[in-house]
Amino acid sequence: MQGGKLRPIDNYSSSLINDTVTVSEKPVTHSIDEIALLITKLSKSALKKGMKELFGKTADLKSAYRQLAISDESLKYSYLSVFDPVDKKPKAFRQLAVPFGSTKAVYFFLRVARALWTILVKGALIPTTNYFDDFVLLALSGDRSSCSHVFDEVMKLLGWKLSEDKSTDWSTTFEALGVLFEIDQTGSGVLKVRNTEKRREELTSLIKGFLGSGVMTQKEALQLR
Template sequence: MSEVQRGWLEGPYTHEQLTSRFGPLYVASPRFGLRQSDKTRPIDDMSASLVNSSFSPSYRLELDGVDSIAILCRTFAGMVGKDRAVSVELSDGEKLEGQLHSSLTLEDAATLMGRTLDLDSAYKQLLVRESSLWCSVLQVYDPDGCPHLFVSQVLPFGASAAVYSFNRLSRSLQQIGTRLFGQVWTSYFDDYTQIDVAASGSNPQQVAESFLDLVGWKYSMKESKRMPMSSSFAALGVEFT
């Protein structure tokens, strides 16, 4: 019901009400709770209702995992020579070359820091297309064991199509941040690992958060997730130092 108050769900509805709205062939998927360390996460079981079976992706997900973070750090730290020349070879063989900025020493260029930026309730920031609402109905049991029907207005957590749809948007945020705001970061669903020279201080965090504020995406403000840039940081369950 708290999700109803936040506008994520509509309902509860009766079968007759949904039949009047969507017709008799709407699909209801069961929701269950997955107990985690500090909370119970609602899972919308689109596999049980066969909604997931009706989806087939036409492309492969591109995710920046732990290896991508390690390679980015290694490239960043090793691209400056002792003569202060900067050289980076791209995947197509093209080389980007220049000189280290006069404000940075060689030690500055090799001293890195990082952090992870986490989007807040990431799936819930994207809407379900109106024409697809008929298959985003959820069936939830109340404490007395009575079933109730709700319509999910936001991406269901448990839908295969939602995984691909969300990743397209999260990857676009990463690309925009990189190309327009000079962010050096990786994208893994709703986690963005930021890397920069320690001399930049808190600037990378400020730029990233200001960018997301500008385009209307919410990021986690929890102290445990909104960590500052640091020479030792956790990303995707791995400690980088």
């Protein structure tokens, strides 16, 4: 469960498969800092051209990992054995898509996501950032329609499906990575970034729980970041 929502994963940790993976580098993704930097750069550039209105929106890939198939050559290695509580015996299942929960899959997916971001930025000239399957798009007032159209067409051309229910409309305020960006005053050199109401409630609940128990593990402390 995450935020009251059931999120099924391919558990590669309990089976110790993830323990067999060695990585020598940290995955690199765009964070809040990169989004803020892009907003700042765009707003300064717009001011030089006498434009002040900057807008943002978010887009999300639908079941991103499931959109990437395991290669035919690797399918013979994609079997997992799990215990069936109904028949009371282990059963083997073959996975056809990249597993959501595999350490190796995370690095693989991030390479694909970074390639997609590069195409959007350098090929389609769309100001955007990428965090796993989440994209933040920015545009001036007169560019919103063309930016949305090009983004959607690039995704269709490359065969990616978007989560229609998670995509937002252009606005001077938008949520991304758990924070709220207010860009309505960027023309005056002001950018506001703060926790969303949902995130504030989550933090309040966590802190009260730690104070009540008097105990907080290192892993739990990282949730307060």
